[in-house]
Amino acid sequence: MEVPTQSSDLQAQLSAWKGEVDNVRGSLRTMRSRLEEMAGSRQANHERMVEIEHFQNQFIRQLEVADEMFHDLKQSAKFMGYGRPAIIHHDRPVDDYDRLNDRMQVFHKLHEELKGDFSRFESFR
Template identity: 50%
Template sequence: MEMTTLSEELQQLSSWKEEVNEVRNEVKLMRERLEQIALSDAPKDVMAKVEHFENRLLRQREVADEMFHDLKQCAKKLSDQPVNVVHHDPPICSFETMQLRMDTFQQLYMELKNEFNRFIPGNESM
Protein backbone atom coordinates (compact mmCIF):
# COMPACT_ATOMS: atom_id res chain seq x y z
CA MET A 1 0.00 0.00 0.00
CA GLU A 2 1.28 3.46 -0.91
CA MET A 3 2.16 5.61 2.08
CA THR A 4 0.83 9.16 2.15
CA THR A 5 1.90 12.06 4.31
CA LEU A 6 -0.38 13.66 6.85
CA SER A 7 -0.56 16.77 4.67
CA GLU A 8 -1.63 14.71 1.64
CA GLU A 9 -4.26 12.92 3.70
CA LEU A 10 -5.66 16.21 5.00
CA GLN A 11 -5.77 17.60 1.45
CA GLN A 12 -7.61 14.49 0.26
CA LEU A 13 -10.11 14.74 3.12
CA SER A 14 -10.73 18.37 2.17
CA SER A 15 -11.26 17.36 -1.46
CA TRP A 16 -13.73 14.68 -0.40
CA LYS A 17 -15.63 17.21 1.71
CA GLU A 18 -15.98 19.40 -1.39
CA GLU A 19 -17.18 16.40 -3.40
CA VAL A 20 -19.75 15.50 -0.74
CA ASN A 21 -20.99 19.11 -0.77
CA GLU A 22 -21.36 18.89 -4.54
CA VAL A 23 -23.42 15.70 -4.11
CA ARG A 24 -25.64 17.51 -1.60
CA ASN A 25 -26.20 20.32 -4.12
CA GLU A 26 -27.00 17.86 -6.92
CA VAL A 27 -29.43 15.97 -4.68
CA LYS A 28 -31.18 19.26 -3.94
CA LEU A 29 -31.58 19.93 -7.67
CA MET A 30 -32.89 16.40 -8.26
CA ARG A 31 -35.42 16.80 -5.45
CA GLU A 32 -36.59 20.09 -6.96
CA ARG A 33 -37.08 18.35 -10.32
CA LEU A 34 -39.08 15.58 -8.64
CA GLU A 35 -41.21 18.18 -6.90
CA GLN A 36 -42.09 19.67 -10.29
CA ILE A 37 -43.19 16.26 -11.51
CA ALA A 38 -45.13 15.57 -8.30
CA LEU A 39 -47.08 18.79 -8.82
CA SER A 40 -47.86 17.88 -12.42
CA ASP A 41 -50.63 15.67 -13.72
CA ALA A 42 -48.32 12.66 -14.20
CA PRO A 43 -49.67 9.10 -14.46
CA LYS A 44 -49.73 6.83 -11.41
CA ASP A 45 -46.72 4.77 -12.53
CA VAL A 46 -44.64 7.94 -12.88
CA MET A 47 -45.78 9.12 -9.45
CA ALA A 48 -44.71 5.79 -7.97
CA LYS A 49 -41.24 6.34 -9.46
CA VAL A 50 -41.21 9.90 -8.09
CA GLU A 51 -41.89 8.54 -4.61
CA HIS A 52 -39.16 5.91 -5.08
CA PHE A 53 -36.63 8.61 -5.99
CA GLU A 54 -37.80 10.95 -3.24
CA ASN A 55 -37.02 8.23 -0.71
CA ARG A 56 -33.64 7.41 -2.27
CA LEU A 57 -32.65 11.06 -2.50
CA LEU A 58 -33.67 11.66 1.11
CA ARG A 59 -31.46 8.77 2.18
CA GLN A 60 -28.63 9.97 -0.08
CA ARG A 61 -28.79 13.37 1.61
CA GLU A 62 -28.62 11.71 5.04
CA VAL A 63 -25.61 9.63 3.99
CA ALA A 64 -23.90 12.71 2.52
CA ASP A 65 -24.47 14.61 5.77
CA GLU A 66 -23.02 11.72 7.79
CA MET A 67 -20.06 11.41 5.43
CA PHE A 68 -19.34 15.15 5.58
CA HIS A 69 -19.44 15.07 9.39
CA ASP A 70 -17.16 12.04 9.55
CA LEU A 71 -14.69 13.59 7.10
CA LYS A 72 -14.56 16.74 9.24
CA GLN A 73 -14.01 14.68 12.39
CA CYS A 74 -11.34 12.57 10.73
CA ALA A 75 -9.48 15.66 9.51
CA LYS A 76 -9.65 17.16 13.00
CA LYS A 77 -8.33 13.99 14.63
CA LEU A 78 -5.54 13.64 12.09
CA SER A 79 -4.51 17.28 12.42
CA ASP A 80 -4.56 17.05 16.24
CA GLN A 81 -2.14 14.12 16.19
CA PRO A 82 1.35 14.91 17.45
CA VAL A 83 3.93 14.90 14.69
CA ASN A 84 6.22 12.42 16.47
CA VAL A 85 4.08 9.29 16.68
CA VAL A 86 6.16 6.52 18.25
CA HIS A 87 3.55 3.78 18.59
CA HIS A 88 1.81 1.99 15.74
CA ASP A 89 -1.75 2.07 17.04
CA PRO A 90 -4.18 2.95 14.27
CA PRO A 91 -5.90 6.29 14.84
CA ILE A 92 -9.54 6.27 15.86
CA CYS A 93 -10.29 7.53 12.39
CA SER A 94 -8.05 5.93 9.85
CA PHE A 95 -7.54 7.54 6.48
CA GLU A 96 -7.78 4.12 4.82
CA THR A 97 -11.22 3.53 6.33
CA MET A 98 -12.43 6.91 5.12
CA GLN A 99 -11.01 6.15 1.68
CA LEU A 100 -13.00 2.90 1.49
CA ARG A 101 -16.14 4.64 2.71
CA MET A 102 -15.69 7.43 0.17
CA ASP A 103 -15.20 4.90 -2.64
CA THR A 104 -18.49 3.25 -1.67
CA PHE A 105 -20.22 6.62 -1.33
CA GLN A 106 -19.08 7.66 -4.81
CA GLN A 107 -20.10 4.36 -6.39
CA LEU A 108 -23.58 4.32 -4.84
CA TYR A 109 -24.19 7.95 -5.71
CA MET A 110 -23.20 7.43 -9.34
CA GLU A 111 -25.60 4.48 -9.57
CA LEU A 112 -28.42 6.62 -8.14
CA LYS A 113 -27.57 9.53 -10.44
CA ASN A 114 -27.50 7.30 -13.52
CA GLU A 115 -30.84 5.72 -12.60
CA PHE A 116 -32.33 9.17 -11.97
CA ASN A 117 -31.05 10.46 -15.32
CA ARG A 118 -32.63 7.49 -17.12
CA PHE A 119 -35.94 8.32 -15.41
CA ILE A 120 -35.79 12.05 -16.19
CA PRO A 121 -34.30 12.77 -19.62
CA GLY A 122 -32.32 15.96 -19.96
CA ASN A 123 -30.51 15.70 -16.61
CA GLU A 124 -27.25 14.39 -18.02
CA SER A 125 -25.56 17.64 -17.03
CA MET A 126 -25.97 16.87 -13.32
Protein backbone atom coordinates (compact mmCIF):
# COMPACT_ATOMS: atom_id res chain seq x y z
CA MET A 1 0.00 0.00 0.00
CA GLU A 2 1.19 3.48 -0.79
CA VAL A 3 2.08 5.56 2.24
CA PRO A 4 0.59 9.07 2.28
CA THR A 5 3.43 11.57 2.23
CA GLN A 6 1.76 14.78 3.35
CA SER A 7 1.02 15.26 7.03
CA SER A 8 -2.54 16.29 6.16
CA ASP A 9 -2.95 13.06 4.14
CA LEU A 10 -1.73 11.01 7.09
CA GLN A 11 -4.07 12.84 9.46
CA ALA A 12 -6.97 12.23 7.04
CA GLN A 13 -6.11 8.53 6.86
CA LEU A 14 -5.95 8.27 10.64
CA SER A 15 -9.31 10.05 10.95
CA ALA A 16 -10.83 7.67 8.40
CA TRP A 17 -9.49 4.69 10.33
CA LYS A 18 -10.89 6.06 13.60
CA GLY A 19 -14.27 6.34 11.88
CA GLU A 20 -13.99 2.74 10.70
CA VAL A 21 -13.15 1.59 14.23
CA ASP A 22 -16.20 3.47 15.53
CA ASN A 23 -18.34 1.73 12.89
CA VAL A 24 -17.03 -1.65 14.06
CA ARG A 25 -17.85 -0.72 17.66
CA GLY A 26 -21.42 0.10 16.60
CA SER A 27 -21.69 -3.14 14.66
CA LEU A 28 -20.50 -5.11 17.69
CA ARG A 29 -23.01 -3.40 19.96
CA THR A 30 -25.81 -4.24 17.53
CA MET A 31 -24.75 -7.88 17.32
CA ARG A 32 -24.44 -8.05 21.10
CA SER A 33 -27.98 -6.72 21.45
CA ARG A 34 -29.31 -9.37 19.06
CA LEU A 35 -27.36 -12.00 21.00
CA GLU A 36 -28.99 -10.88 24.25
CA GLU A 37 -32.40 -11.31 22.61
CA MET A 38 -31.45 -14.87 21.65
CA ALA A 39 -30.25 -15.62 25.16
CA GLY A 40 -33.63 -14.58 26.54
CA SER A 41 -35.50 -16.74 24.07
CA ARG A 42 -37.32 -19.86 25.20
CA GLN A 43 -35.52 -21.71 22.38
CA ALA A 44 -32.15 -21.19 24.06
CA ASN A 45 -31.27 -24.73 25.11
CA HIS A 46 -27.94 -25.68 26.70
CA GLU A 47 -26.08 -26.10 23.39
CA ARG A 48 -27.41 -22.78 22.14
CA MET A 49 -26.37 -21.07 25.39
CA VAL A 50 -22.82 -22.39 24.98
CA GLU A 51 -22.66 -20.85 21.53
CA ILE A 52 -24.20 -17.62 22.81
CA GLU A 53 -21.51 -17.42 25.48
CA HIS A 54 -18.84 -18.03 22.83
CA PHE A 55 -20.11 -15.07 20.78
CA GLN A 56 -20.45 -12.93 23.87
CA ASN A 57 -16.77 -13.54 24.64
CA GLN A 58 -15.81 -12.83 21.03
CA PHE A 59 -17.71 -9.52 21.09
CA ILE A 60 -16.07 -8.50 24.37
CA ARG A 61 -12.62 -9.27 23.02
CA GLN A 62 -13.19 -7.51 19.71
CA LEU A 63 -14.47 -4.43 21.54
CA GLU A 64 -11.28 -4.46 23.61
CA VAL A 65 -9.21 -4.65 20.42
CA ALA A 66 -11.28 -1.83 18.89
CA ASP A 67 -10.59 0.32 21.97
CA GLU A 68 -6.85 -0.42 21.71
CA MET A 69 -6.88 0.36 18.00
CA PHE A 70 -8.75 3.64 18.50
CA HIS A 71 -6.36 4.64 21.28
CA ASP A 72 -3.34 3.82 19.14
CA LEU A 73 -4.72 5.80 16.21
CA LYS A 74 -5.17 8.78 18.52
CA GLN A 75 -1.61 8.32 19.78
CA SER A 76 -0.36 8.15 16.21
CA ALA A 77 -2.13 11.41 15.38
CA LYS A 78 -0.50 13.02 18.42
CA PHE A 79 2.87 11.62 17.37
CA MET A 80 2.58 13.17 13.93
CA GLY A 81 1.13 16.45 15.17
CA TYR A 82 3.04 17.22 18.33
CA GLY A 83 6.01 14.92 18.54
CA ARG A 84 6.25 11.71 20.51
CA PRO A 85 3.10 10.48 22.25
CA ALA A 86 3.05 10.21 26.02
CA ILE A 87 2.61 6.44 25.98
CA ILE A 88 4.26 4.06 23.56
CA HIS A 89 3.23 0.41 23.37
CA HIS A 90 6.17 -1.50 21.95
CA ASP A 91 3.91 -4.36 20.94
CA ARG A 92 1.58 -1.93 19.12
CA PRO A 93 3.70 0.80 17.49
CA VAL A 94 1.93 4.03 16.61
CA ASP A 95 4.75 5.65 14.67
CA ASP A 96 4.90 3.19 11.77
CA TYR A 97 2.27 3.74 9.05
CA ASP A 98 2.83 0.34 7.43
CA ARG A 99 2.31 -1.52 10.70
CA LEU A 100 -0.80 0.51 11.53
CA ASN A 101 -2.12 -0.24 8.06
CA ASP A 102 -1.42 -3.96 8.55
CA ARG A 103 -3.15 -3.89 11.93
CA MET A 104 -6.21 -2.19 10.42
CA GLN A 105 -6.39 -4.81 7.68
CA VAL A 106 -6.25 -7.64 10.24
CA PHE A 107 -8.78 -5.79 12.42
CA HIS A 108 -11.21 -5.58 9.50
CA LYS A 109 -10.62 -9.19 8.46
CA LEU A 110 -11.33 -10.49 11.96
CA HIS A 111 -14.44 -8.35 12.27
CA GLU A 112 -15.79 -9.51 8.91
CA GLU A 113 -15.17 -13.14 9.89
CA LEU A 114 -16.96 -12.63 13.21
CA LYS A 115 -19.90 -10.94 11.47
CA GLY A 116 -20.14 -13.85 9.04
CA ASP A 117 -19.95 -16.46 11.81
CA PHE A 118 -22.59 -14.62 13.82
CA SER A 119 -24.84 -14.23 10.80
CA ARG A 120 -24.69 -17.98 10.15
CA PHE A 121 -25.38 -18.66 13.83
CA GLU A 122 -28.32 -16.25 13.80
CA SER A 123 -29.83 -17.90 10.73
CA PHE A 124 -30.23 -21.17 12.69
CA ARG A 125 -32.70 -19.61 15.12
